[in-house]
Ligand code: ATP
């Protein structure tokens with residue numbers, strides 16, 4: 396590898412100061428320094444502070460090997476197979492420490508790196524220098540190193556220029572790097588949306604044709620990546636880009652098919668967009684968002700298509716919906732694994748689309764008290780907003796709730812040691 400000379404940005408020419416860095420991350424770096432190791436803040440921590448944003452987490456890069464880091468911190472654990480890392484816990488905060496990754500070559504031990512038949516990196520545990528580490532990272536904006544020893548930022552790849560030009564640029568040959576790890580295509584979209592950057596043309600060019608490679612990524616890894624994409628507060632923009640680059644096809648093939656071919660395609664697209672717009676608004680307002688609602692929205696086009704189909708074949712309403720839910724979920728889970736606690740809630744949200752139509756007598760009063768009512772009602776409103784004719788049902792429930800506010804669920808009373816036992820209530 397040709398030698399990389401870093402551009403060293405001194406303290407007075409960048410905005411990173413110690414009070415913008417988590418004290419735990421500083422502690423980790425100082426301890427590593429005191430034992431004679433190099434240690435830098437790297438990745439999103441540096442990038443976000445340079446852009447005036449608050450980093451989500453702080454990652455440290457060091458020349459100490461994982462076992463050496465682990466030995467230095469009682470509160471740490473070794474994790475990962477694909478990439479060995481050390482997690483150091485400070486209360487609820489976790490600092491991730493990675494050893495400089497090196498370039499794998501013929502001499503490197505075969506047990507330390509491994510590639511799949513598609514050129515995908517399955518393991519990458521060859522250690523190296525900081526220069527080698529920089530070129531193994533994904534995008535230039537993610538490859539800046541801040542030293543808590545001399546307070547300088549080390550820029551090996553002209554990252555600072557890309558930050559100024561607001562560009563997400565792949566390090567090295569984009570095609571090779573996407574082949575090594577197709578998730579980088581999703582990361583490119585995520586950083587572009589999050590930072591309000593453009594994807595540099597050479598970096599975006601291969602995505603369309605390489606999108607199918609996402610099919611080789613384990614379903615469990617994709618669940619985490621999807622949450623990062625859709626819970627970023629930029630879900631609408633990201634969804635449009637996933638469609639544009641045909642990444643959505645690889646992640647949600649059934650839904651994608653429905654969005655392209657069904658006669659109600661325009662309605663379904665509006666429905667998903669409305670749902671994602673709501674999600675973005677909630678995230679920005681710091682309100683909670685459940686992955687179950689998100690996935691219930693994304694997969695609904697296929698559930699609804701199958702439900703209507705089964706009904707037209709004579710299957711009664713409720714079993715048709717249950718069968719459609721089960722079948723649509725099963726197909727989707729082959730691509731993205733959604734934990735069971737969420738799939739159960741998704742099925743409930745869908746089933747409630749029938750329950751909410753039963754508005755005679757005492758039924759509405761019982762429904763409104765169910766834990767799933769709120770999510771199911773929001774889902775119904777979404778269908779209505781997207782232009783589906785639900786016979787004014789959403790409006791009906793809105794009015795019903797104004798007249799009959801749901802009782803606030805009382806918390807269990809606190810018991811103090813010397814409090815008297817409360818008398819038992821008997822209704823008989
Ligand atoms: P954020 O935490 O805000 O999502 P980040 O850039 O810190 O963004 P992480 O997923 O925390 O992203 O990863 C930390 C760093 O590790 C990245 O900045 C990048 O340098 C490197 N990295 C992460 N994933 C990959 C990957 N798939 N390929 C190459 N480098 C990666």
Ligand code: MG
Nearest residue numbers: 438439452454
């Ligand atoms: Mg990070």
